[in-house]
Amino acid sequence: MTKPHATKNLDRYGSAELPWSRARDVLAEDTPTADLTFFVTTVRPDGRPHSAGVGAVWVDDALYFKGGPGTRRSRNLAANPACSVSVRLRxxxxxxxxxxxxxxxxxTLERVAAVYRTGGWPATVEGDALTAPFSAPSAGPPPWHLYRLTLRRAIGVAGAxxxxxxxxxxxx
Structure with missing residues (x-):
C-alpha cells in the first residue's frame, strides 16, 4: 500500500492534517465509474509545460493513464518522465x-484494461498497449500506451x- 513517509499540514485555519487514506480511498472507489477528468502536466523538451485531460484509473494502489505514442504527453514522457496529475475528487x-x-x-496491462472496462471503456490489450473502438480525441489513435505514476508528492485540499x-x- 502506498504510504507517505512524511506529511505537512498546509491548513491555515486550524484544521487537522488530512490522512492520505482519504484521497486514496476516494481514488479507489470512484475510478473508473465516476465522471472524473484528470489533467496530466508534462514537460516539453524546451522546458515549457504541457497539460492534457486524460482518463485515469487507480488500480492496485497506483494511478494509471493512457496516451497515444504520437501525442505530446507521450513524447514528453519518453524524454522526461516528470509529471503532475490533478483531479477534483469527491x-x-x-x-x-x-x-x-x-x-x-x-x-498489468490486462488488469488495468479490466478496470477500464468496469467503467464502460471497452479496453483490450493488443501487444504491449491498449486498444478500443473509441477513446478521447486527446488520446490520439490506437494503440495507446499505458503509464503508471510513481508517486513522489501529493497535495490535497478538502472542500468538504x-x-x-x-x-x-x-x-x-
Missing part, C-alpha cells in the same frame, strides 16, 4: 507529482468536512 482536490513510466507487462490541506511526501 470532497477533495488532489494534485499528484512524480514520474510516469510506460507499462508493457501483459498481466473535515476541511484541511495537507502535503504527503512518498519515498523515492
Amino acid at each position: 470532497g477533495i482536490d488532489l494534485t499528484m507529482e512524480g514520474e510516469a513510466h510506460r507499462v508493457t507487462d501483459p498481466a 468536512e473535515p476541511h484541511g490541506a495537507t502535503r504527503w511526501d512518498f519515498a523515492p
Whole structure:
C-alpha cells in the first residue's frame, strides 16, 4: 500500500492534517465509474509545460493513464518522465507529482484494461498497449500506451468536512 513517509499540514485555519487514506480511498472507489477528468502536466523538451485531460484509473494502489505514442504527453514522457496529475475528487482536490513510466507487462496491462472496462471503456490489450473502438480525441489513435505514476508528492485540499490541506511526501 502506498504510504507517505512524511506529511505537512498546509491548513491555515486550524484544521487537522488530512490522512492520505482519504484521497486514496476516494481514488479507489470512484475510478473508473465516476465522471472524473484528470489533467496530466508534462514537460516539453524546451522546458515549457504541457497539460492534457486524460482518463485515469487507480488500480492496485497506483494511478494509471493512457496516451497515444504520437501525442505530446507521450513524447514528453519518453524524454522526461516528470509529471503532475490533478483531479477534483469527491470532497477533495488532489494534485499528484512524480514520474510516469510506460507499462508493457501483459498481466498489468490486462488488469488495468479490466478496470477500464468496469467503467464502460471497452479496453483490450493488443501487444504491449491498449486498444478500443473509441477513446478521447486527446488520446490520439490506437494503440495507446499505458503509464503508471510513481508517486513522489501529493497535495490535497478538502472542500468538504473535515476541511484541511495537507502535503504527503512518498519515498523515492
